[in-house]
Amino acid sequence: MVLFDRIPMPVAVCDPYGDVRLVNAAFAMEWGTTAGRLKGRAILDLFVPVDAAQVDRIAQAQKARRRSRYTVAVAWRGGDGARRRGELIVDTVSETANRVPDLLVTVRVLDTAVVPDAKPSAPVHPQEARILALLAAGATTARTARETGLTTDGVTYHLRQLSRRWGASNRTELVARAYAEGVLVAGVWPPRLASSEPVDGASEERAGQGAGG
Known part of the structure; x- marks a missing residue:
């Protein structure tokens, strides 16, 4: 756990359904809260995917019990209130080949305060x-x-x-x-x-x- 907290990039471990099990100190700091308050949150409630198809590929990999790495472009608002754009680097991992993989999620920030807030009157698809x-x-x-x-x-x-x-x-x-x-x-x-x-x-x-x- 000490080594996990020393990783400089925000990292989270999620269950197969995308619910947070564990986060490191950098992840909690990104959201301006404690690790305990993030436990049980859905990772897609914290980060909004830009392309749903990227998320679907991960779901298919889990069903097939494939262990691989995927990238999901996302946007979110950090704990400091700034809007950010970046990506989630998602590794599907499991202890045995027959187990549905868990998700090891690393956050990479690309830009800060460049994603405009969505307007309440924005057209609905x-x-x-x-x-x-x-x-x-x-x-x-x-x-x-x-x-x-x-x-x-x-x-x-x-x-x-x-x-x-x-x-x-x-x-x-x-x-x-x-x-x-x-x-x-x-x-x-x-x-x-x-x-x-x-x-x-x-x-x-x-x-x-x-x-x-």
């Missing part, structure tokens, strides 16, 4: 808007994935991106913000996108209720 509408209709992650043609991990990724962009701490806040930003039409049920028809799933559900009545 059509895929994000549809996810928000389904969320407002009470859809689960699994149902949202089916309706949008994404994987459940893909839906979760988009929700994390929106949460980071809008500073929302949960899904209820995301839905509230979607109405406030005009992504969803206020006072309408089922939830309706501002530029389209009602959400398919919600529309079908309403039609089914009408037929049953």
Whole structure:
């Protein structure tokens, strides 16, 4: 542990799902907190991937039990409040060939204070808007994935991106913000996108209720 803390670059050990198990002193310092407060946090809640495909490659490597090294371009806000751009160097490691690999994550900072803060009124991607509408209709992650043609991990990724962009701490806040930003039409049920028809799933559900009545 002493040697781990002496590594000058921020380093974290994560479980196969990306939850932090252990960080060194440099990692904790980057976030302006203690190592204990970072334990259990999702690494993708701390760092926002620039390209989701890079994360998908790591997930595929874990499923195949491959031990290799991957690089993920990310952006984040450090403990000092400055915006940073850099990359995560991710090594998939395990003690045995049959075990799903853990993640050894090293942070490399490329630039500081060069990534502009996302504006609250930034346009929402059509895929994000549809996810928000389904969320407002009470859809689960699994149902949202089916309706949008994404994987459940893909839906979760988009929700994390929106949460980071809008500073929302949960899904209820995301839905509230979607109405406030005009992504969803206020006072309408089922939830309706501002530029389209009602959400398919919600529309079908309403039609089914009408037929049953």
